[in-house]
Amino acid sequence: MRKDRLEAFSDGVLAIIITIMVLELKVPHGTGPEALLPLLPVFLSYVLSFIYIGIYWNNHHHMLHATRHVTGGALWANLHLLFWLSLLPFVTGWMGENHVAPLPTALYGLVLFMAATAYWILAHVLIAAEGADSFLARAIGKDRKGVASVMIYAAAIPLSFFEEWLAKAIYVLVALMWLVPDRRIEKHPPPAD
Amino acid sequence: MRKDRLEAFSDGVLAIIITIMVLELKVPHGTGPEALLPLLPVFLSYVLSFIYIGIYWNNHHHMLHATRHVTGGALWANLHLLFWLSLLPFVTGWMGENHVAPLPTALYGLVLFMAATAYWILAHVLIAAEGADSFLARAIGKDRKGVASVMIYAAAIPLSFFEEWLAKAIYVLVALMWLVPDRRIEKHPPPAD
Amino acid sequence: MRKDRLEAFSDGVLAIIITIMVLELKVPHGTGPEALLPLLPVFLSYVLSFIYIGIYWNNHHHMLHATRHVTGGALWANLHLLFWLSLLPFVTGWMGENHVAPLPTALYGLVLFMAATAYWILAHVLIAAEGADSFLARAIGKDRKGVASVMIYAAAIPLSFFEEWLAKAIYVLVALMWLVPDRRIEKHPPPAD
Amino acid sequence: MRKDRLEAFSDGVLAIIITIMVLELKVPHGTGPEALLPLLPVFLSYVLSFIYIGIYWNNHHHMLHATRHVTGGALWANLHLLFWLSLLPFVTGWMGENHVAPLPTALYGLVLFMAATAYWILAHVLIAAEGADSFLARAIGKDRKGVASVMIYAAAIPLSFFEEWLAKAIYVLVALMWLVPDRRIEKHPPPAD
Numbered sequence: 039m040r041k042d043r044l045e046a047f048s049d050g051v052l053a054i055i056i057t058i059m060v061l062e063l064k065v066p067h068g069t070g071p072e073a074l075l076p077l078l079p080v081f082l083s084y085v086l087s088f089i090y091i092g093i094y095w096n097n098h099h100h101m102l103h104a105t106r107h108v109t110g111g112a113l114w115a116n117l118h119l120l121f122w123l124s125l126l127p128f129v130t131g132w133m134g135e136n137h138v139a140p141l142p143t144a145l146y147g148l149v150l151f152m153a154a155t156a157y158w159i160l161a162h163v164l165i166a167a168e169g170a171d172s173f174l175a176r177a178i179g180k181d182r183k184g185v186a187s188v189m190i191y192a193a194a195i196p197l198s199f200f201e202e203w204l205a206k207a208i209y210v211l212v213a214l215m216w217l218v219p220d221r222r223i224e225k226h227p228p229p230a231d
Numbered sequence: 232m233r234k235d236r237l238e239a240f241s242d243g244v245l246a247i248i249i250t251i252m253v254l255e256l257k258v259p260h261g262t263g264p265e266a267l268l269p270l271l272p273v274f275l276s277y278v279l280s281f282i283y284i285g286i287y288w289n290n291h292h293h294m295l296h297a298t299r300h301v302t303g304g305a306l307w308a309n310l311h312l313l314f315w316l317s318l319l320p321f322v323t324g325w326m327g328e329n330h331v332a333p334l335p336t337a338l339y340g341l342v343l344f345m346a347a348t349a350y351w352i353l354a355h356v357l358i359a360a361e362g363a364d365s366f367l368a369r370a371i372g373k374d375r376k377g378v379a380s381v382m383i384y385a386a387a388i389p390l391s392f393f394e395e396w397l398a399k400a401i402y403v404l405v406a407l408m409w410l411v412p413d414r415r416i417e418k419h420p421p422p423a424d
Numbered sequence: 425m426r427k428d429r430l431e432a433f434s435d436g437v438l439a440i441i442i443t444i445m446v447l448e449l450k451v452p453h454g455t456g457p458e459a460l461l462p463l464l465p466v467f468l469s470y471v472l473s474f475i476y477i478g479i480y481w482n483n484h485h486h487m488l489h490a491t492r493h494v495t496g497g498a499l500w501a502n503l504h505l506l507f508w509l510s511l512l513p514f515v516t517g518w519m520g521e522n523h524v525a526p527l528p529t530a531l532y533g534l535v536l537f538m539a540a541t542a543y544w545i546l547a548h549v550l551i552a553a554e555g556a557d558s559f560l561a562r563a564i565g566k567d568r569k570g571v572a573s574v575m576i577y578a579a580a581i582p583l584s585f586f587e588e589w590l591a592k593a594i595y596v597l598v599a600l601m602w603l604v605p606d607r608r609i610e611k612h613p614p615p616a617d
Numbered sequence: 618m619r620k621d622r623l624e625a626f627s628d629g630v631l632a633i634i635i636t637i638m639v640l641e642l643k644v645p646h647g648t649g650p651e652a653l654l655p656l657l658p659v660f661l662s663y664v665l666s667f668i669y670i671g672i673y674w675n676n677h678h679h680m681l682h683a684t685r686h687v688t689g690g691a692l693w694a695n696l697h698l699l700f701w702l703s704l705l706p707f708v709t710g711w712m713g714e715n716h717v718a719p720l721p722t723a724l725y726g727l728v729l730f731m732a733a734t735a736y737w738i739l740a741h742v743l744i745a746a747e748g749a750d751s752f753l754a755r756a757i758g759k760d761r762k763g764v765a766s767v768m769i770y771a772a773a774i775p776l777s778f779f780e781e782w783l784a785k786a787i788y789v790l791v792a793l794m795w796l797v798p799d800r801r802i803e804k805h806p807p808p809a810d
Contacts, residue, residue, distance in 0.1 A: 043242065046239065047246055049626045049629055050246030050247070050436075051246045051249060052626070053246075053632075054247055054633055056699075056703070057633040057634055057703055058251070060706060060707060061637065061640075061706075062258065063707045065641065065711045066711065069715045069719075069720055069721055071720065074720070085700075088700055092696040095696075096689075096693075103619060110289075117288075120249075124253050125253065125256075131258040132259065135258060139262035141264065141267070233489065236485055239431075239435050243435055243439030243629075244443055247439060247440055248443055254447075306485075307478070307482075310481075314471075317442070318446065318449075320447075321446060321451065324451040325451045328451060329455040334455055334457065338460075426682065429624060432624075432628050436632030437636055440633055444637070444640065500671070503675075507664075507667055510636055510639050511639065513639060514639060517644040518644045525648035527648055527650065527653070
């Protein structure tokens, strides 16, 4: 099974997700600042989700670069990840249009939680095929950042119903934590293809 | 004629189909669970169709990997398959928004039936060019799963008008049957490119 | 300048055009055949436009396969072709929703006319760079089918205002004429990359 | 880190942006010229934005062709550029539907300004990794056209509130200035990959 077609398909889906999210920014009818202002929360949600898709694309890129074999199970683990990321435009639009409501904020966190879990599953399906001594296994290591993200999202979901703004602040902070590129893989020499 | 551009174009179309389906999940106006609940059938239709596109992408990937030559006829057989799959977002939305109506369920089955038939045609156009002794011909074999799917969909379409829920259960069962990856091709060594 | 990125970008744009056209098939509110019937003209327009994009993709694929060098001018000639093809979803929707009106039928013909002209320009920009003795120049030859299509579309546009159905029949006939793959290039051996 | 996946992802995003912009051209309800006429400003905005995306794709293509190494910082500088370009469909639709209003024209200029700035940042992130003596650094040179564009957009934004038509004329003129392909890179031999 060839890795390049998996990468191409994932790139295609991520490129479409990152771009159709902007369709939630509906062209307003008025022409003044009062027409633009209500779009600000939708815009900020869009920025956050754009960064998240960028992070996933970046880390996915690194992880597959360090991978030699793609099994049938990895194809489905990858589709599972893309499924949850494909729901990001929906929850981005809902949270953006209802910027002080707890349920949209919680659902946004749920999608982030499921996507982070799906990424963790994909990483472990790939490592299982590569072997515990593989370059990928050593590069991913204990994956503290990935595990921490899953746990933080899990905490932010119930928090949305009490301190809704704090849950959002957490989503922003986790994104900032990931903006630092994954040095674990980058610092090692890539395996020969 | 080069196989890689056919794969790239198919990947592009499948990536767009799988992603624009989520646009049928319209952002609701309310912010409570009562705003989300009516979306549940649309969401479940989306999950089913996402899995179907994943199955087609996966099997298409395997089949073309085992193919050496792509003829002009294969290009059109491939476009014919993509045509029927491109109608999946429409029937997914219609079935999802009308979850006890027979006609949307029957039409969903019709699109699955036509896509499965188009896949069968594509497989046989490719085998005709590769030869009966080719790696692809042996890998596809009698294609019992493909033929069975076509017949099951054909039975589910009229069934939609009598036991609508049973037709839907059949669509789910056929998807589960295909989630098992196509071992016929995977177990053989791939041909040299 | 590299040919593969031009092909990849064109494939991407054509894949998106062919797929977003289906968004003009709006999910109906009713669940009976009377809800589906008004969509039939939109569906038929979609089928015709899908075939046209398929033809362009197919011929574009052949033409670039026979090309060795891509100049800056060819990039813009290619974008010019993609521009006119990008208008196909709009005119497909307008003609489909207004199936006996002359102006939408004429505008559909105008977009086909401009796209065919843009394809002709692209072919000649590529030939100019390859040379009159090149493989591409011999493969394209006098391009009778391309020139004929341009002239037929030019005749169909005014005809839309008198015999609207005849103009549509012409669009279908030209598509059928092109469904025969372009043997001129296929029968020659491809140049070494 | 591999350059080809960065190119493929950028091509995908640019192909989607250039194509979904046409969705702002909503299919009109009437069938006469009076139904088409109000779409003219939206159409002209679409043409301008299509040309701008074409220019960015073209220059991006050239710049990455001259690049040997893609760092983690370059991935994010590239995503930053794609972010601003992804807002082009929104401002194109808003400016097109409100063709004598100052704020939409200013916002269109702001997005062009931010995209041009992001392109400048990307160029300098790439040059920093390649080195001051690199092929890329010599090819980009002082980047007078890029710097001039940023300054011209900065002037056009406030101008929108006084002479709105002049700001639009400036956007068209800058596009025409860029339609001339970037000879700086094209005239040099490309580096070996």
